[in-house]
Amino acid sequence: MEFINMTVERTNVQLSKADFESDQMVKWCPGCGGHAILAAVERVFPKIGYRKENFCMVSGIGCSSRFPYYVNTYGIHGIHGRAAAISTGVKIANPRLSVWTVTGDGDSLAIGGNHFIHVIRRNVDLNILLFNNQIYGLTKGQFSPTTPMGKVTKTSPMGTIEHPFNIGELVMGAQGTFFARVPDNNIALMTECMFEAAKHDGTSVTEIMENCIIFADKAHACVTGKEVKDETMLILKNGAPMLFGKNNEKGLILKDTRLEVVEIGKNGITAEDILVHDQYSQDPGIQLMLAKLAPPNFPMVFGVIRSAMYPTYDDLVEEQIKYARQTSKIRNVDDLLNSGDTWEI
Amino acid sequence: MAKKKRPVIEREEVVVKFVGDSGDGMQLTGSMFSDVAAIVGNDLATFPDFPAEIRAPQNTVAGVSGFQVHMGSSKIFTTGDLVDVLVAMNPASLKSNLKWAKTGATILTDTDAYDAKTIEKAGYKQDPLTDNSLERFNLVKAPITTLTKESLKELGTDAKTAERSKNMFALGMLFYIFNRELKPSFKYFEQKFKKKPELIEINKIVLQAGYNYADTVEALESVIQVLPANMEKGRYRNITGNVATAWGLLAAAEKSGRPLFLGSYPITPATEILMELSKHKSLGAKVFQAEDEIAGICSAIGASFAGSLACTTTSGPGLSLKSEAIGLAVITELPLVIVNVQRGGPSTGLPTKSEQSDLYQALFGRNGECPVIVVAASTSENCFYYSYMTAKLSMEHMTPAILLTDGYLGFGSALFRIPKMADMPAINPPIAEPNDPEFKPYRRDPETLVRQWAIPGTEGLRHRIGGLEKENIIGTVSTDPMNHQIMTDFRAQKVENVANFIPEQEINGQAEGDLLVVSWGGTYGAVHSAVSQMQKEGKRISHAHFHYIMPLPKNTENVLKGFKKIVVCELNSGQFVNYLRMKFPMPNITQFNKVQGLPFMINELTDKFNQLLEEK
Numbered sequence: 001m002e003f004i005n006m007t008v009e010r011t012n013v014q015l016s017k018a019d020f021e022s023d024q025m026v027k028w029c030p031g032c033g034g035h036a037i038l039a040a041v042e043r044v045f046p047k048i049g050y051r052k053e054n055f056c057m058v059s060g061i062g063c064s065s066r067f068p069y070y071v072n073t074y075g076i077h078g079i080h081g082r083a084a085a086i087s088t089g090v091k092i093a094n095p096r097l098s099v100w101t102v103t104g105d106g107d108s109l110a111i112g113g114n115h116f117i118h119v120i121r122r123n124v125d126l127n128i129l130l131f132n133n134q135i136y137g138l139t140k141g142q143f144s145p146t147t148p149m150g151k152v153t154k155t156s157p158m159g160t161i162e163h164p165f166n167i168g169e170l171v172m173g174a175q176g177t178f179f180a181r182v183p184d185n186n187i188a189l190m191t192e193c194m195f196e197a198a199k200h201d202g203t204s205v206t207e208i209m210e211n212c213i214i215f216a217d218k219a220h221a222c223v224t225g226k227e228v229k230d231e232t233m234l235i236l237k238n239g240a241p242m243l244f245g246k247n248n249e250k251g252l253i254l255k256d257t258r259l260e261v262v263e264i265g266k267n268g269i270t271a272e273d274i275l276v277h278d279q280y281s282q283d284p285g286i287q288l289m290l291a292k293l294a295p296p297n298f299p300m301v302f303g304v305i306r307s308a309m310y311p312t313y314d315d316l317v318e319e320q321i322k323y324a325r326q327t328s329k330i331r332n333v334d335d336l337l338n339s340g341d342t343w344e345i
Numbered sequence: 346m347a348k349k350k351r352p353v354i355e356r357e358e359v360v361v362k363f364v365g366d367s368g369d370g371m372q373l374t375g376s377m378f379s380d381v382a383a384i385v386g387n388d389l390a391t392f393p394d395f396p397a398e399i400r401a402p403q404n405t406v407a408g409v410s411g412f413q414v415h416m417g418s419s420k421i422f423t424t425g426d427l428v429d430v431l432v433a434m435n436p437a438s439l440k441s442n443l444k445w446a447k448t449g450a451t452i453l454t455d456t457d458a459y460d461a462k463t464i465e466k467a468g469y470k471q472d473p474l475t476d477n478s479l480e481r482f483n484l485v486k487a488p489i490t491t492l493t494k495e496s497l498k499e500l501g502t503d504a505k506t507a508e509r510s511k512n513m514f515a516l517g518m519l520f521y522i523f524n525r526e527l528k529p530s531f532k533y534f535e536q537k538f539k540k541k542p543e544l545i546e547i548n549k550i551v552l553q554a555g556y557n558y559a560d561t562v563e564a565l566e567s568v569i570q571v572l573p574a575n576m577e578k579g580r581y582r583n584i585t586g587n588v589a590t591a592w593g594l595l596a597a598a599e600k601s602g603r604p605l606f607l608g609s610y611p612i613t614p615a616t617e618i619l620m621e622l623s624k625h626k627s628l629g630a631k632v633f634q635a636e637d638e639i640a641g642i643c644s645a646i647g648a649s650f651a652g653s654l655a656c657t658t659t660s661g662p663g664l665s666l667k668s669e670a671i672g673l674a675v676i677t678e679l680p681l682v683i684v685n686v687q688r689g690g691p692s693t694g695l696p697t698k699s700e701q702s703d704l705y706q707a708l709f710g711r712n713g714e715c716p717v718i719v720v721a722a723s724t725s726e727n728c729f730y731y732s733y734m735t736a737k738l739s740m741e742h743m744t745p746a747i748l749l750t751d752g753y754l755g756f757g758s759a760l761f762r763i764p765k766m767a768d769m770p771a772i773n774p775p776i777a778e779p780n781d782p783e784f785k786p787y788r789r790d791p792e793t794l795v796r797q798w799a800i801p802g803t804e805g806l807r808h809r810i811g812g813l814e815k816e817n818i819i820g821t822v823s824t825d826p827m828n829h830q831i832m833t834d835f836r837a838q839k840v841e842n843v844a845n846f847i848p849e850q851e852i853n854g855q856a857e858g859d860l861l862v863v864s865w866g867g868t869y870g871a872v873h874s875a876v877s878q879m880q881k882e883g884k885r886i887s888h889a890h891f892h893y894i895m896p897l898p899k900n901t902e903n904v905l906k907g908f909k910k911i912v913v914c915e916l917n918s919g920q921f922v923n924y925l926r927m928k929f930p931m932p933n934i935t936q937f938n939k940v941q942g943l944p945f946m947i948n949e950l951t952d953k954f955n956q957l958l959e960e961k
Contacts, residue, residue: 009802022809053802074806075808076647076677085644086644089608089645089650093631317631331627334766337582337592342580342763344579345577
């Protein structure tokens with residue numbers, strides 16, 4: 001079989017933010033993280049280089065899933081949990097479209113959990129933007145599969161008794177090829193990661209730690225808040241050492257089989273001892289460990305954590321069709337109808 | 346070998362059933378027998394009858410697998426009610442199928458399969474071959490296993506292989522009984538076992554041995570001749586309903602120029618459509634085996650948005666899971682073909698048995714005001730035409746359409762007169778032109794109320810659709826009360842307007858009379874045969890068989906009005922009849938129903954019709 005790599009049609013026409021702005025009123029709450037995400041998308045889409053007609057946005061249900069109405073592309077607002085399945089159909093039907101799936105922690109990890117793991121397992125070439133606000137917003141404040149254990153919500157008045165998902169761990173457990181994590185208060189990092197996601201062939205999952213100002217305000221503040229973030233956030237860069245702290249004085253090393261936080265200059269640690277990030281590594285071992293890190297003992301890791309190259313489902317579909325067309329005697333439906341045992345009466 | 350002089354009895358139609366253990370090869374034996382009947386020019390219909398389990402315990406009633414062939418020198422409409430010749434390879438298969446044998450039927454059975462253990466396992470208290478319980482039948486007892494082994498002695502075939510060929514010995518005997526040539530089967534062996542030449546020889550020897558042995562059997566007083574049927578000229582093939590459904594979709598894709606996408610999840614009895622379409626990548630069919638029923642339909646909705654002829658195939662429980670997504674396709678006004686190969690319900694029900702009990706679900710099983718087109722095929726071979734038409738109507742009217750078939754149609758096979766693609770009706774989906782300045786997502790054709798299909802990637806048509814109600818014409822999200830009324834009415838009227846594009850309802854018989862028999866879907870053969878029989882007897886009875894359910898043909902009310910009494914026959918508790926009563930409240934509509942996972946028998950229909958004709 002011949003190797004096929006379908007790419008989205010490119011254009012030389014310079015696009016701008018205005019090309020993707022919709023005329024619809026954005027109906028998210030003032031202060032919602034969604035506004036910043038929308039700004040990042042409008043910033044990154046013109047830079048990717050695709051024809052504007054080749055973008056297709058697909059969503060499920062929830063606050064996040066109103067997104068397609070707010071961007072001027074082709075778009076379909078689906079039903080609860082099914083955005084990944086709808087996106088899969090769009091991409092298989094036309095692999096020349098750049099498909100963006102907008103979803104939330106309830107939509108993708110609860111009602112749509114099955115589609116989420118399977119789209120990742122198949123490595124369909126689409127970009128999932130997962131708004132993780134750790135709460136059900138549109139139904140007004142029930143706990144979600146990412147709500148931290150013990151959290152009081154409207155359906156957990158005594159605190160939740162469920163273990164939350166770590167999205168990165170789930171993605172890699174489902175054999176994911178791309179995972180990035182970004183906070184909603186850093187548009188530059190969001191834009192950068194979305195651009196990386198667009199470049200990646202296969203399913204990309206970008207977890208956006210989004211603030212729900214009404215029902216889970218400051219849920220991420222203990223990590224991404226201005227006062228603490230130097231100590232609690234480690235922003236990865238491919239090929240660069242994993243450093244954090246106010247003056248980049250702290251870093252991660254691998255000790256035995258575990259990651260450990262060290263300080264440069266203490267206990268004989270030098271800059272050379274610090275782990276260097278390899279987002280392209282096919283082996284997800286270190287990447288998985290990175291995705292699971294969290295305060296208080298570790299910083300949380302942001303940026304592109306994994307971006308490994310594997311064949312995409314949609315390319316393989318095209319490859320099989322091409323091979324069948326080259327080798328089969330059945331070239332049209334008349335051939336098919338007359339194939340096998342037939343006789344004249 | 347010289348044949349004994351036996352009288353030849355000519356029969357217009359014969360029903361033969363092969364039954365045995367799941368591993369006895371009854372499906373193959375039956376289909377080889379029917380292939381030869383087709384080649385000599387009989388019309389025929391076949392039905393495989395197998396358990397839900399793959400290999401239930403040996404020699405038990407639960408493990409019996411069967412294949413029924415109804416062949417004739419005139420048009421065959423059903424797979425046959427009662428059996429003229431029963432081939433039973435063991436006591437369990439005899440036990441479970443004897444109830445289908447006509448009095449006087451020929452029963453051929455392998456005496457080697459009867460011992461104390463197998464007789465007990467089958468649930469017999471004593472050996473049915475010796476206790477005179479089979480006196481009503483023409484019993485042919487043959488030591489088939491022993492004779493098969495003996496015939497292969499010279500070849501030195503091992504015992505296991507020899508035993509596995511015993512079905513070919515039985516088939517050889519049947520070919521003798523029906524005066525058939527063995528050549529076509531020899532040719533079949535040569536093709537099938539090209540890579541295992543020893544099997545060609547073994548099968549030929551055993552088949553011939555069975556044929557020769559039958560010639561010596563005293564119990565066979567005559568041979569049966571079924572002459573060729575007078576069929577419409579043309580090229581023919583055998584086809585099952587599920588394969589015909591799959592090919593109809595491929596044909597609609599080719600004709601419309603829209604690539605085929607199938608998103609589906611395996612479920613009995615619909616899986617064969619998914620498997621069949623998976624084979625046809627050379628025709629560009631994109632087949633996605635989804636993680637569940639919901640992903641099956643949702644991927645199809647995505648593919649439809651992206652411009653494919655998108656389909657999903659399932660059976661009753663799967664249709665339940667798809668309900669919410671059908672609503673999405675209704676409100677987004679995207680074409681989508683949903684095939685439901687009905688089985689016995691509710692819940693898991695009777696997976697391998699047939700029923701018509703999903704009609705309500707197809708018509709009404711969704712939240713909100715949610716009309717879809719509903720079409721039903723009536724024979725295995727016309728699954729091709731009706732799946733084609735379902736796809737055509739769905740695309741041309743930009744609305745989801747459900748095709749109802751059932752397990753009997755899907756698994757059953759019939760002769761299919763091969764059409765030419767050039768003769769199939771044109772399919773013209775309303776695709777929006779690039780940069781059309783007039784384009785709006787919900788602008789409609791004033792006559793049909795159909796919106797345009799604006800396919801992603803097309804220049805100048807970027808737009809959003811979705812599950813929230815949209816403003817008329819411009820397609821932005823709207824919660825305006827009057828707008829919701831307008832859009833609801835448009836969606837309903839758009840589907841009603843399909844009635845202008847389907848044929849009028851036909852009547853078999855006079856347009857006026859004492860009794861109109863109404864049926865739909867897979868019961869066509871039995872009901873048609875029953876009515877025809879009574880028409881020949883001079884009864885004032887007519888038959889209207891419906892293929893288009895939603896909307897109904899425009900003349901439906903007029904068809905019903907011409908009769909003193911109407912009886913609607915269905916394999917459910919009365920779903921179509923209540924639908925008709927709702928649309929056309931008439932006091933003279935009665936019903937005849939059966940929910941046993943079994944088709945109608947012709948005599949139970951004629952009994953009912955006669956009773957209705959006699960009642961004042």
